[in-house]
Amino acid sequence: MDRDRFAGLATGFGAARVVVLGDLMLDRYVAGPADRVSPEAPVPVVRVDREWDAVGGAANVAANVRALGAGCDVVGVLGRDAPGGVVEEALEGLGAGCRCVRDGSRATTVKTRVLARGQQVVRIDREDPAPVPASVAELLAARIDAVLPGADALVVADYDKGALTPPLIRHVLAAAAAGSVPVVVDPKRRNFFAYGGGTVFKPNRAELEAAFGEAALPGDGCWLEAARVRAGCEHLLLTLGAAGMVLASPGRSPRRVAARARSVYDVSGAGDTVAAVVAVALAAGARLAEAVEAAAVAAAAGVAKVGVATVSPQEIAAGLTGRTPDAAGPDAEVAEASNPAPGIRNST
Numbered sequence: 334m335d336r337d338r339f340a341g342l343a344t345g346f347g348a349a350r351v352v353v354l355g356d357l358m359l360d361r362y363v364a365g366p367a368d369r370v371s372p373e374a375p376v377p378v379v380r381v382d383r384e385w386d387a388v389g390g391a392a393n394v395a396a397n398v399r400a401l402g403a404g405c406d407v408v409g410v411l412g413r414d415a416p417g418g419v420v421e422e423a424l425e426g427l428g429a430g431c432r433c434v435r436d437g438s439r440a441t442t443v444k445t446r447v448l449a450r451g452q453q454v455v456r457i458d459r460e461d462p463a464p465v466p467a468s469v470a471e472l473l474a475a476r477i478d479a480v481l482p483g484a485d486a487l488v489v490a491d492y493d494k495g496a497l498t499p500p501l502i503r504h505v506l507a508a509a510a511a512g513s514v515p516v517v518v519d520p521k522r523r524n525f526f527a528y529g530g531g532t533v534f535k536p537n538r539a540e541l542e543a544a545f546g547e548a549a550l551p552g553d554g555c556w557l558e559a560a561r562v563r564a565g566c567e568h569l570l571l572t573l574g575a576a577g578m579v580l581a582s583p584g585r586s587p588r589r590v591a592a593r594a595r596s597v598y599d600v601s602g603a604g605d606t607v608a609a610v611v612a613v614a615l616a617a618g619a620r621l622a623e624a625v626e627a628a629a630v631a632a633a634a635g636v637a638k639v640g641v642a643t644v645s646p647q648e649i650a651a652g653l654t655g656r657t658p659d660a661a662g663p664d665a666e667v668a669e670a671s672n673p674a675p676g677i678r679n680s681t
Contacts, residue, residue: 355391355490485616529565
């Protein structure tokens, strides 16, 4: 796909609307220099000089959808706590419709990353991964029923944090099928085999191998077709990290898409970017192979930034042509890596 073809597709991004359903999170960052080792343990001492918050999980998928210019409605669960309020406020600030259920019985998932010299030193997770009660799942189903009509694509972002239960998944997939809405699924282990009927099923290699209990064979077309059938999806998009991605579709030879990253600062959120770009591109009329190629370029731009980040259409176009966006100078990559993504509350 060349720049002109992508530019034509991108003109339709603003008219597209994507619904995102999944586990919502708050990503917290604590950053500073680390120039000595602690006398108490063999760990670096980070002298904090910056802190900021960003939306994570399914909320980051929504942030990426909005960064591409598409409309977005978000459905998920947040606790009745301060982190939940931060996520809700950030989503509204991004212009996403926040159709979230606030559940006082559980805490909002918070991931705190400590960074030094642009690299992650440690991550601290606060979460309640237990499945939501049936009453909350029913509220989520009602929210989906309210926003799915007229949508151009649905992303289901499952992080095993409890928002997605098998009955809810069945309800959502049936509603999407009834409305002819393509579904992009980013699965995790707990519900891996619950997404039969999804349009694009996007596990990474480790997730697929853990679910299947065997080594993946991404270079074997017969194995990929068997894996697609076993997952019950229309298309299998297997992400392979530095080795790129491979797309398996019925009746066609597998399509391998090489990784585009020139430098990797942080892989956090790369899967969110891929899911968002595939969904928005499909919503705008792209062929699936084109959507996957654009997603590979977007993922490369995203991992070249520190922390969970979004990617613009201009960055994707630049990656397709091998050129840097007009607004970017020679230090643009470093400058972007030091800046948080849109929708973030900063503090120093």
